Amino acid sequence: MSLLDFAYYPGCSLEGLSREYDASFRAVCQALGIGLKELAGWNCCGGSSAHAVDTTLALTLASRNLDLAGKEGKDLVIPCAACYHNLRQAEREKTEGKTNLAGGRSPGCSFRAPRQEVGEELPGPVVLKRASGVPQMRKTGEDGASSADVPRGKRPTVRLFHVNDFLVLPSVYERVKQSVHRQLSGLRAVTYYGCLVPRSDAPPGAVAAENPTSMDQILILLGITVRKWTSKVDCCGGSLGVTRPAVVRRLVADLLIEAHKAGANCMVTACPMCFVNLDGRQPEVLAENTHLRPLPVFYVTELVGLALGLHEVASWWRRHCVDPRPLVDSLELQLVAGPSLRPARSMPEAGTFDPEPT
Amino acid sequence: MASAHLDELPAEAELAAMLQPEVAGCYQCGKCSAGCPVGGVMDILPQQVVQLVRVGKTEELFRTETLWLCLGCGTCRSRCPNGIDIGRVIDLLRQCQPASVGRSTVKDIRRFHQLFVGEIWQRGRVYELGLLVRYKMLTAKVWEDLPLALRIMRRQKLRWLPSRVGTWRKIRGQIFRRR
Numbered sequence: 256m257s258l259l260d261f262a263y264y265p266g267c268s269l270e271g272l273s274r275e276y277d278a279s280f281r282a283v284c285q286a287l288g289i290g291l292k293e294l295a296g297w298n299c300c301g302g303s304s305a306h307a308v309d310t311t312l313a314l315t316l317a318s319r320n321l322d323l324a325g326k327e328g329k330d331l332v333i334p335c336a337a338c339y340h341n342l343r344q345a346e347r348e349k350t351e352g353k354t355n356l357a358g359g360r361s362p363g364c365s366f367r368a369p370r371q372e373v374g375e376e377l378p379g380p381v382v383l384k385r386a387s388g389v390p391q392m393r394k395t396g397e398d399g400a401s402s403a404d405v406p407r408g409k410r411p412t413v414r415l416f417h418v419n420d421f422l423v424l425p426s427v428y429e430r431v432k433q434s435v436h437r438q439l440s441g442l443r444a445v446t447y448y449g450c451l452v453p454r455s456d457a458p459p460g461a462v463a464a465e466n467p468t469s470m471d472q473i474l475i476l477l478g479i480t481v482r483k484w485t486s487k488v489d490c491c492g493g494s495l496g497v498t499r500p501a502v503v504r505r506l507v508a509d510l511l512i513e514a515h516k517a518g519a520n521c522m523v524t525a526c527p528m529c530f531v532n533l534d535g536r537q538p539e540v541l542a543e544n545t546h547l548r549p550l551p552v553f554y555v556t557e558l559v560g561l562a563l564g565l566h567e568v569a570s571w572w573r574r575h576c577v578d579p580r581p582l583v584d585s586l587e588l589q590l591v592a593g594p595s596l597r598p599a600r601s602m603p604e605a606g607t608f609d610p611e612p613t
Numbered sequence: 614m615a616s617a618h619l620d621e622l623p624a625e626a627e628l629a630a631m632l633q634p635e636v637a638g639c640y641q642c643g644k645c646s647a648g649c650p651v652g653g654v655m656d657i658l659p660q661q662v663v664q665l666v667r668v669g670k671t672e673e674l675f676r677t678e679t680l681w682l683c684l685g686c687g688t689c690r691s692r693c694p695n696g697i698d699i700g701r702v703i704d705l706l707r708q709c710q711p712a713s714v715g716r717s718t719v720k721d722i723r724r725f726h727q728l729f730v731g732e733i734w735q736r737g738r739v740y741e742l743g744l745l746v747r748y749k750m751l752t753a754k755v756w757e758d759l760p761l762a763l764r765i766m767r768r769q770k771l772r773w774l775p776s777r778v779g780t781w782r783k784i785r786g787q788i789f790r791r792r
Contacts, residue, residue, distance in 0.1 A: 267739040271772045272765070298737040298778050303685055304729035307707050315788050316733065450650075450686035457691075464691045490650040490686040494729075497748060498722045499682070500758060502654055535761055574768045 259426055260290040262329040262413070264320060266338040266527075267299050273335075273527035275571040279556040280334050280418065282567050286560070287430045291332070294323045300341040303494045303528075317345035321413075330414045332421045334556070336526035337493075339417040340451040346415060417452050418525050418556060419469040431476060436564035438478030441586040444553075445482050445519040446470040447510070447533070449526040450490040464488070470525060470555055477562040484517040486510055491532040500539075503532050508540050511547050521582060522552045530554060534576045551579035628709050629669040632702055636663045638695030645689035645699055655679040659689050659699050666702060675710045679703075681719035721752040734789055737778030742771045 261284075269277035284291050297320050305313035320342060324331040333339040421427060448467050457464035465488055471481045489510065492503035510533065514522050524530050534552040541547055557571050561583065572579050623631065639660070646658035656678045657665075665674050674680060680703060689699040707723070715723070725748050732739045745762070749755050765771055778784075 267741065267776070270738070270776050271741045272770050274770065274772075296778050296780060298781070299733045299739050301733070302729055302739065304726035305733065306685065306704050307726045308730045309708060310704065312730070312789065319784075319788065450684075450688060454687040454691045459691045459693065459696055488688075490684055490688065492650065493684045493686065494725065495651070495682070495684060495722075497745065497758075498725050499654075500761075502651060502682075505653075506650055535765060538764065539760065574770055576764050576768065 258290070259288070259430075260292065260329055261416075261421070262324050262327045262331045263291040263293045264297055264324070264331055264333045264338060264342070265293060266297075266333065266335040267302070268335055268337075268527035272531055273554070275574045276334055276527055276530070276554045276556060278567065279554055279560045279571050282565050283556050283559045283563065286563050286565055287427070287434060289427065289430070292327065292329065294320065294327060294331070297323060300335075300338040302341075303337055306341075313341065314345050314348055317341040318349060321345055321349065324413045324415075328413065330416060332416050332418065334418045334525065334527075336417065336449050336451040337528060339415065340455045342415055343455040350412075417455075419448070419452065419467070419473070420456075422473045422555070422559065423469045428473070428476070431473065431559060431563075435477060435562045437562055439558065439562050439586060440478045440480070442479040442558070442582075443482055443518060443520045444474055444479050444523045444558075445484045445514045445517050445521075446474065446487060447491075447522050447524045447529060448487050449524065449529045450488055450493075452525070453488050470523060473555060474523060474558065477558060479558065482517040482519045484513050484519070486513045491526075491529045493528050493532075496528070496532045496536065500536070504536055504540050504543060507532055507536050508544050508547070511537070511540060511544075511550055514550055515547065519550070521579070522550055523555050523558060524552060525555045537577050549577050551575065551577050551582050553579065623709060625671050626669065628671045628706075629666065632666045632671070632705065633669075635702060636666050636697055639663045639667065639697055640695070642694060644692045644694065645697075648688045648692050650686060650688065651682050651684060655682050659683075662703065663697065663699060671706065671709070672714075674706055675714045676716060678716050678719045680706055680710065680715070681722040721748075721754075724748070724751060734785060736775055737781035737785065738776050740772075740775035742773065743775060745771075 265277055269280075281291060298316060300320065301313040301316040305316055331342075333342060416424070422431065448470060453464050453467040457467075467487065474481050486509075490506065491510065492499075492506045496503045510522075522533060524533065530552060537549065537552070541549060552575070554571075557568065560571070561568050568583075572583065641660055641664065643658075643660050645663070646652050646660045649655070649659050652658055658679075662674060662677075662679060665671070683700060683703045685700045685704070687700055690697065690701075693699070728744055728748050728751070729739065732744050749757065
């Protein structure tokens with residue numbers, strides 16, 4: 256099998272609130288023989304706040320990471336939906352000189368950085384280079400990557416992939432297919448893409464903006480029944496989870512109701528923010544809506560790991576607020592005969608789980 | 614050039630003139646309002662934001678809750694038949710809002726965004742625990758999410774110590790240019 260190597264941008268959430276997403280993604284890649292190199296010195300993409308405070312700052316933060324990836328010269332995988340969205344925005348701005356409102360400038364800034372200490376300035380600009388002021392139509396190649404006016408010699412162009420799109424890359428998909436160790440039939444999932452990823456990629460009005468299918472494809476490959484529902488790209492409330500919990504509880508309740516109507520027994524997502532709102536807030540939502548039953552939420556990479564027969568799964572389930580173990584234990588895991596990239600160790604028994612976090 | 618900032622906040626007429634070309638195509642079909650996930654809790658709907666910009670009443674927009682309730686999810690932009698990016702319009706309005714103006718009911722959301730950016734200024738990455746504690750303390754909502762906090766802490770989801778970019782102090786001056 257050919258060598259597969261990617262650069263990896265984890266983002267702040269994957270170092271904290273969604274460590275199980277980071278752990279499962281790394282474990283899956285290791286099992287598939289895909290090399291991941293974390294971008295050295297990556298910084299926060301700006302999250303969902305920087306663009307509200309200062310447009311220029313938001314683009315500069317994201318584009319510094321693009322520069323790092325360019326130096327690395329490998330395609331970049333980004334599991335976090337918000338990070339992916341912000342880096343894509345910055346990429347557009349760079350390659351197309353996208354005519355954002357006000358030309359991507361900030362009219363003002365409500366965040367004032369403290370006064371600089373002397374000697375802090377370094378040469379070498381990290382600021383965005385914009386094309387001439389004239390808006391240019393995007394020239395799109397076959398793979399959807401832009402071939403606009405980037406001096407290729409100067410900065411190697413790398414492609415950005417969100418995890419969903421990464422998993423359905425032909426080379427990666429094939430490896431998953433060959434290494435699936437057990438079919439997860441018995442799981443009836445609804446795929447929850449959240450708002451940002453589909454809309455980062457698909458042009459406004461495109462079918463893919465309302466009905467993306469990449470995660471569905473990968474789940475079907477794992478033997479999971481994917482239920483149709485209409486909330487694939489609805490928003491979970493994002494950072495209002497911190498500032499307006501009641502609003503987010505309402506949105507999460509709506510999603511749970513839709514998922515139950517679709518006959519799902521689990522929900523699958525690929526966004527740390529969605530996961531925290533859906534999983535972390537769910538106990539409160541269930542207390543408010545007594546007719547709802549708990550619905551385990553998974554990261555897509557966790558299910559790939561489960562199907563590959565990785566032994567680390569138990570350490571991921573431990574970080575879920577809605578315990579997925581009763582569901583996972585009830586699955587009839589059908590072993591698939593065939594070559595596996597890595598000899599799978601046995602799944603932990605239900606009773607042998609160590610509750611002490613390591 | 615991206616680094617060319619406007620030094621002063623633009624006046625109402627200037628701001629309206631900047632935003633109006635973006636919203637010129639609107640014919641008030643209402644798809645943005647229908648699809649907005651937080652439309653139900655907003656005081657004015659996205660299509661009304663657009664209309665107020667069209668008639669140049671940006672001052673009025675500064676005094677809405679909608680300005681800070683917008684999630685930036687992009688649903689309105691994606692569904693707008695005229696490709697109007699309402700989220701960007703709202704972001705620019707937020708940036709132009711003078712600190713003294715605005716509804717007191719949504720000041721905490723503005724505060725959150727500023728604290729978030731302050732985290733990035735500090736170490737280049739967001740220290741979630743620090744951000745959440747600081748936000749809840751500053752807005753006197755310490756008890757609001759205690760059950761969630763306990764749930765998350767028990768599962769060791771938050772890291773105790775912040776992660777940082779090694780060379781951040783040297784390069785942040787380039788990124789956070791003085792305005």
